Amino acid sequence: MIEPIFLAEAAINGIMLGGILALLALGLNLIFGVIDIVWIAYVDLVMVCMYVLYFVVQVYGWPFWLGALAAMAFGAALGVGVHLLIITPILGSAPVNQLLATGGLLFFLQSFATFLWTTDHKSVRLALPSWEIGGIFLPATRLIPFAISILALVGLYVFLTRTYVGTAIRAVSQDREAMALMGASPQRIYIVTSAVGGLMAGLAGALLLFQYSVHPFFGGQFGPLTFMICVLGGLGNMVGAFVASFVMSEIISIAGVVWSTEMGYVIAFVVFIVMIFARPGGILARRQ
């Protein structure tokens, strides 16, 4: 029998992980909801941003926070670049071609990263404290990324609900043509959305680098999980993705303590497959 204190710690770690997963999932979901194309390579863009942060901090000696801002700016630029170079030409194509194009980007990024930086794992060493409260261990390397990801999600919420452009982004996801009749150029809305999605990828990369080392296949670690969370929450459904992030992170974290981390992923994927049959529209969708 596992001691309750370990389960409590696992549950708290699950919440911390859920914050970052939510950031990843909402970034991917935002882009899908508006542009209607799944960026299969989303977490690989995160990986590139992590390398940018690693190099400016470890090689050029920038402070971490400044490097994180640079990674976010780089992510935003990368998002716009991906939209203009890869997404724009295939906007009207068949879904399978869109999948192939963004999947191609994934393999390109993995191979190019391997070519440039080899397959070595690279990490940034951060000297951060840890706290113990009632026997539960709370390291700052988890607490800080969690707090920042929640702040970022609140920021995203405010942006999408309180600003003209944010409201227009939501409007486009509901009716693209009607929004053109309001005077909004769809392409401009797409570019803003891609920039915001890229910015979130940059931020997620910075937060992941607190705990994980980066390597060219980092996308394989979080990419399928992120995609799974989006589907589980209902593609394009932001609240659903938020809830699904914490459901998945808790499964992984608690099963990880009870059995093993590998088993945690196995159970998460099994839950996903079962849910796809039980609620194909996502956990928050109404039953038909």
Added chain:
Amino acid sequence: MSLLELRGVTAGYGHFTALWDVSLSVAAGEAVAVVGPNGAGKTTLLRVISGLIAPRAGDLAFEGAALGGKPAYEIVAHGIAHVPEGRRIFPALTVSDNLKMGAYLPAARRRFAESLERVYALFPVLAERRAQRAGSLSGGEQQMLAIGRALMSRPKLILLDEPSMGLAPVMVLRVFDLIRRIREEGYTILVVEQNVRQVLKLVDRAYLLEVGRIKMEGRAAELGEQDFVRKAYVGL
């Protein structure tokens, strides 16, 4: 001089041609109807004017400026607001956010508060339901919201596509009444309708569109008198 002028406009989708050589004009302050059976090309006509589809041939001018081939988001800025078929409100946005989107253009945004007050005065029910999701409104209220959203862009010309479609008979009368009030405020209106009897009471002139071609044109009162129109569309 006419506000809107179409000369020899031909348009369609893919290999299908929905409009053939259509010429039409609307003068400032006028209310004009385009009537005709289902599939006559009425919706296509409005979609060409608002830029949702590009004409294949012909000229389209608004206040003397050529608009043919310009995208929809640029045409709004010239002062044409399109209330599309099926209303097309943003269902998950609140009523007030829908109206906010109507004033998306910078020029309209600057006069947002003033426009909002006018729309709420015209449609008090929208003010009552401002915080509600637009998708939860009744059909008639959604139509009012779609018209209100169009007014938020401060247009000179309003294109209305089947404003009475799918509404209960009582609501149809109310919507026509509201369109009459909008008219009285000085807006120029081009309306497409299947409810010919009601719409002919509302407008100054009307065009009869059949299988993509203008078949007849005249004062609304005269057109309503024609045996042919009465039998075919008014149901008298």
